[in-house]
Amino acid sequence: MPNAFAFLVLGLWPLVSVGLFRTFPVGRALLASLILAYLFLPPPPAAFDFPLVPPMTKETLPSLSVLLICLIMYRGKFRLLPESKLATAAVIAFVCVPVLTTLSNLDPVFYGRVGLPGMGIKDAVSLVLQQFILITPMLLARAFLASDRNLKELLIALSVAGLVYSLPMLLEVRLSPQLNVWVYGYFQHSFEQMVRYGGFRPIVFLYHGLWVAFFAMTALVSMTILFRSETGPKKAMLIIAMIYMATVLVLCKSAGSIIYAMFLLPLLLVIPAALQLRIAVVLAVLALAYPTLKAAHLIPEAKILEQAARFDADRAGSLQFRLENENVLLDRALERPILGWGSWGRNHILDPVTGRIMTVTDGLWVITLGVYGWVGFFAQFLLMTSPIFLLWTKYRNDRTAIIPPFVGGMCLLLGVNVLDLMPNATLTPITWLMAGALLGYAETSAVAHKEPKMKLRSIM
Secondary structure, eight states: OOOHHHHHHHHHHHHHHHHHHHHSOHHHHHHHHHHHHHHHSOOTTOOBOOTTSOOBOTTHHHHHHHHHHHHHHTTTSOOSSOSSHHHHHHHHHHHHHHHHHHHTOOSOEEETTEEEOOOOHHHHHHHHHHHHHHTHHHHHHHHHSOSHHHHHHHHHHHHHHHHHHHHHHHHHHHHOSOHHHHHHSSOOSOGGGGEETTEEOOOTTSSSHHHHHHHHHHHHHHHHHHHHHOOTHHHHHHHHHHHHHHHHHHHTTOHHHHHHHHHHHHHHHHSOHHHHHHHHHHHHHHHHHHHHHHHTTOSOHHHHHHHHHHHOHHHHHHHHHHHHHHHHHHHHHTTSTTTOOOSTTTTSOBOTTTOOBOOOOOSHHHHHHHHHHHHHHHHHHHHHHHHHHHHHHHHTTOTTEEOOHHHHHHHHHHHHHHHHTTTOOOOOHHHHHHHHHHHHHHHHOOOEEOOOOOOOOOOO
């Protein structure tokens, strides 16, 4: 159980956020408040659980805090809803779908002698608030991080945060994952899952070692995007930082994040930004199409497992376990495909005698599909990918348009993050910040064009 210090730090964070907003410009304060909270505050089960509102965790409490601060300090200077019709429709659907899901799940469900209650008005209110708080970082980033300079500041913030966080990460690689126990009094996951290849992978104050590895990959990719546009001494410093961060990523012992880095780094270093944007569109389409292909049994799971076994037998076994649970949960979700099963674990399979949950949810897509149905899935994933599609639409028909150096790279990083939500649930405030900053840029920036080349005529 979390100790008193864990609840003290969590409870004082709104005051820390106020101090940050009074000290720094709004964009930097927003980044510092949300990124530091995600990295250093105690993870669940440390939370304040009040009636009618979602649990106040390291993600929801800071998001709600910065929303209230911005509404007070910058009242009338920004609007929450996007200008894009696609993004606005996705926001409204994302926030309101719990109401429709609740109305379609008023009945209890039974698994043998075990039953789960039907949903009610309290559930609808709590879930609507939770949905709105979850996307608050995106809405605020859209309002305050929409310029070229802000995109660069976001990349710098992620790079610096990665370098700082690498120190406790390396400590846990050497001594075993113990920091959350030492500081907050509990271990947040299964310790056995942090043992890998005869050593340890770090978890620090996040939810799992996979989250830490994905953050290390994010920091490395952010450095690489900055490297592409820098010159002089800064470029040399970034090379050193990239080599160091790549080493830290390998020590995290997460095959998925290492593969993502191996995929992204050559694309970021070699190909032009326009092609990076097109590849990001492909990644977004794959993420949106995966559940449909899965439901139609068009995913070649046997071949995927065969290739994974050639790489690592243990990882192939883990992947097979995930795919088997996905299939069970997908079948369950398709029993109520439009609006889902709602909360209370109704989207799971329970033991008919003990009531123990027998299924494991790893990918966010199957969680969302089971809880909120196809409406909830497309609302959430279209909202996250809408900046990529909007930017692609903006630049695709204009061959003379110049795509800024940070935009293509950030779209690639966002696309990989969304694609990673198929096997994992690595949706964090950082994901929403990137999506919001890119959405704001897509809505407000003007298209720059290349100067036409002058044809020189010889004088006779």
